Amino acid sequence: MSMKRFGKAAYRIANEFVARSGRISIFQRILPRIFPATHNLGVHVVLKRSPFPRQNALRIARLVTRHGRFFRPFSSVIIERHRFQNKDDWRHKLEPLRKQQSKSVDLVERIKQIFGNSVRYNEDLKSSEWPNRVDSYEFGEFLGQGCNAAVYSAKLANSDIEISNTKYGAGFNEVTNILAEMPPVSKVIEKKYPLAIKLMFNFEHDRDGDAHLWSSMGNELAPYPNAAKLLNGRMGNFKPLPAKHPNVVRIQTAFVDSLKVLPDALERYPDALHTARWYESIASQPKTMYVVMRRYRQTLHDYVWTHHRNYWTGRVMVAQLLEACTYLHKHKVSQRDMKSDNILLEYDLDDEIPQLVIADFGCALASDDWTVLYESDDVSLGGNTKTRAPEIATAVPGKNKKVNFEMADTWAAGGLSYEILTRSNPFYKHLDTATYEESQLPALPSRVNFVTRDVIFDLLKRNPNERVKPNTAANAVNLSLFRMGEDVRQMMEKCGISQMSTLLAGSTKVLSQKFNSHLDKVINLITAETIISNLAPHLISRAERQLRATFLSRMNREDIWQSLKYFFPPGVPLNTPATSSDCFESISSLISSLSNGSQDFEMQKQPARNGYNNVPILLRHVIRTNSDGIDGIVHRVRSK
Numbered sequence: 001m002s003m004k005r006f007g008k009a010a011y012r013i014a015n016e017f018v019a020r021s022g023r024i025s026i027f028q029r030i031l032p033r034i035f036p037a038t039h040n041l042g043v044h045v046v047l048k049r050s051p052f053p054r055q056n057a058l059r060i061a062r063l064v065t066r067h068g069r070f071f072r073p074f075s076s077v078i079i080e081r082h083r084f085q086n087k088d089d090w091r092h093k094l095e096p097l098r099k100q101q102s103k104s105v106d107l108v109e110r111i112k113q114i115f116g117n118s119v120r121y122n123e124d125l126k127s128s129e130w131p132n133r134v135d136s137y138e139f140g141e142f143l144g145q146g147c148n149a150a151v152y153s154a155k156l157a158n159s160d161i162e163i164s165n166t167k168y169g170a171g172f173n174e175v176t177n178i179l180a181e182m183p184p185v186s187k188v189i190e191k192k193y194p195l196a197i198k199l200m201f202n203f204e205h206d207r208d209g210d211a212h213l214w215s216s217m218g219n220e221l222a223p224y225p226n227a228a229k230l231l232n233g234r235m236g237n238f239k240p241l242p243a244k245h246p247n248v249v250r251i252q253t254a255f256v257d258s259l260k261v262l263p264d265a266l267e268r269y270p271d272a273l274h275t276a277r278w279y280e281s282i283a284s285q286p287k288t289m290y291v292v293m294r295r296y297r298q299t300l301h302d303y304v305w306t307h308h309r310n311y312w313t314g315r316v317m318v319a320q321l322l323e324a325c326t327y328l329h330k331h332k333v334s335q336r337d338m339k340s341d342n343i344l345l346e347y348d349l350d351d352e353i354p355q356l357v358i359a360d361f362g363c364a365l366a367s368d369d370w371t372v373l374y375e376s377d378d379v380s381l382g383g384n385t386k387t388r389a390p391e392i393a394t395a396v397p398g399k400n401k402k403v404n405f406e407m408a409d410t411w412a413a414g415g416l417s418y419e420i421l422t423r424s425n426p427f428y429k430h431l432d433t434a435t436y437e438e439s440q441l442p443a444l445p446s447r448v449n450f451v452t453r454d455v456i457f458d459l460l461k462r463n464p465n466e467r468v469k470p471n472t473a474a475n476a477v478n479l480s481l482f483r484m485g486e487d488v489r490q491m492m493e494k495c496g497i498s499q500m501s502t503l504l505a506g507s508t509k510v511l512s513q514k515f516n517s518h519l520d521k522v523i524n525l526i527t528a529e530t531i532i533s534n535l536a537p538h539l540i541s542r543a544e545r546q547l548r549a550t551f552l553s554r555m556n557r558e559d560i561w562q563s564l565k566y567f568f569p570p571g572v573p574l575n576t577p578a579t580s581s582d583c584f585e586s587i588s589s590l591i592s593s594l595s596n597g598s599q600d601f602e603m604q605k606q607p608a609r610n611g612y613n614n615v616p617i618l619l620r621h622v623i624r625t626n627s628d629g630i631d632g633i634v635h636r637v638r639s640k
């Protein structure tokens with residue numbers, strides 16, 4: 001049988017078995033065709049109902065093996081079915097799956113489990129042990145210094161840590177990458193020193209013991225889930241973040257040990273050394289605290305001045321920043337020093353979309369309480385005055401006066417978003433956080449997506465009660481980043497979301513059920529797109545894949561309804577009639593985008609657009625060509 005004829009037959013059969021799978025949801029029917037590793041999402045349901053005779057299954061399995069690449073989407077489905085039908089112990093094998101299916105797990109909960117617990121989407125779930133002695137590390141170059149510490153690159157002594165060779169992940173920054181049939185060959189950047197060690201400045205060398213070091217420097221450990229154990233009650237009501245987060249600086253370990261005097265120490269921070277002349281009595285063994293972190297490549301401040309970036313990249317960075325704020329907010333932690341020097345970025349290739357983390361928790365408030373008693377000027381209100389939210393900047397000390405930090409980081413994220421998108425944070429120079437009016441906020445470039453523009457404006461509301469919550473803001477920017485169809489809003493309309501549904505969702509039980517079923521279609525599409533994106537790792541950056549996993553693992557319907565108001569602001573009429581068959585169209589476009597380049601699958605029937613006919617539909621809308629943008633922004637052009 002020719003390859004072409006077989007291809008058609010296999011496609012027809014696959015279609016048929018999808019059609020016969022009866023009441024199984026779109027999600028369960030479509031995903032097995034696209035991505036065989038989605039067994040637990042319903043492929044086994046499909047298999048149990050499959051009408052193939054054994055002979056066909058064997059023949060198909062043989063051909064699949066021969067033309068593996070082309071038929072991979074079907075291969076495991078077919079082979080698995082054959083296995084199930086022929087093994088005597090199939091009941092035993094299916095037991096765990098059958099048990100799983102009998103529980104009717106809510107769609108959103110199931111998606112959250114998949115994206116929250118799978119190493120495929122969260123490299124961070126891997127963990128390892130790190131030594132707690134300064135001799136165990138070899139220090140490298142000086143990375144930076146602030147008022148409280150100096151940071152050096154480092155590695156484990158006597159070890160050559162194998163750094164994974166990142167071949168993929170450059171993301172959508174180059175048209176050539178998108179058009180290339182093969183993933184771009186990337187430079188392998190070997191980090192000889194993959195760690196960064198923060199050597200805290202101890203200005204109290206006349207004090208013996210470790211306890212004062214832990215209690216005065218312990219704040220740094222707010223992002224370290226093991227901190228409570230390390231601190232062992234030495235910091236009263238200190239409550240660190242309970243788990244790692246991809247957008248919060250990764251602390252590997254922390255310890256107190258003898259002060260290591262590095263060759264440049266005397267020149268860079270003489271006052272923090274025990275040789276400083278005003279120490280009257282030096283403790284027997286000068287010590288300090290070391291914080292061992294993952295090493296990042298650059299600060300946000302340096303990045304925006306050294307890199308051309310486009311608004312898509314900017315939006316992915318803003319979304320990551322908001323994800324970090326959402327996580328901190330959920331666990332009642334306020335970083336309180338949100339300036340661009342404290343936002344660190346990781347990337348291997350210059351044109352890769354960076355992974356963004358919030359770092360430097362030295363000023364953090366992590367006491368399970370948003371408020372701080374502010375009775376005198378001596379009470380610390382956090383870092384830089386230019387990045388303090390208006391409610392903090394205008395606080396006046398007084399008896400029983402309390403300052404509330406709940407929405408402070410969220411406000412600062414607004415200024416940082418400006419910096420990401422335009423290079424300049426309006427509060428560093430032009431506006432005063434204590435006195436500015438919202439109407440004075442500079443307009444963001446018109447090419448910034450309308451949802452992101454409105455979100456940033458709402459982040460910078462003076463009144464913390466009117467300010468958008470970080471999770472609502474993060475959802476809105478995340479949703480704006482999906483590529484399905486021509487336009488995200490249109491895709492949502494086609495799935496049945498409207499202005500009315502965003503206003504009425506949650507008002508009654510019946511309406512909620514109806515509108516939630518529309519929302520589930522959108523969530524299905526988004527999930528499918530995210531799973532598919534794993535098949536094209538050279539086209540979507542690691543940062544963006546991680547962002548999607550983070551979003552999908554924490555979403556809930558109520559929050560998403562709030563965020564959808566940014567897509568359907570009151571007063572803007574619908575411009576596309578919504579039909580549910582359109583939603584199927586979106587799904588078909590999703591499938592055909594996968595088969596791009598393969599003649600036996602459905603070909604794109606539309607005429608060439610901008611010469612990018614071979615580019616999968618999913619990717620057409622992020623191609624940009626103009627690299628002479630104002631303010632270092634490379635503009636993104638939409639295909640016509």
Ligand SMILES: Nc1ncnc2c1ncn2[C@@H]1O[C@H](COP(=O)(O)OP(=O)(O)OP(=O)(O)O)[C@@H](O)[C@H]1O
Pocket residue numbers: 143144145146147148149150151196198293294295296297298299341342344359360362
């Ligand atoms: N994990 C890291 N990877 C790479 N560089 C880092 C890392 N952590 C910090 N740095 C660099 O070291 C500099 C100083 O670090 P950090 O801001 O934590 O010190 P600090 O003394 O607490 O600063 P501040 O005066 O703002 O409180 C950062 O601006 C950054 O350039």
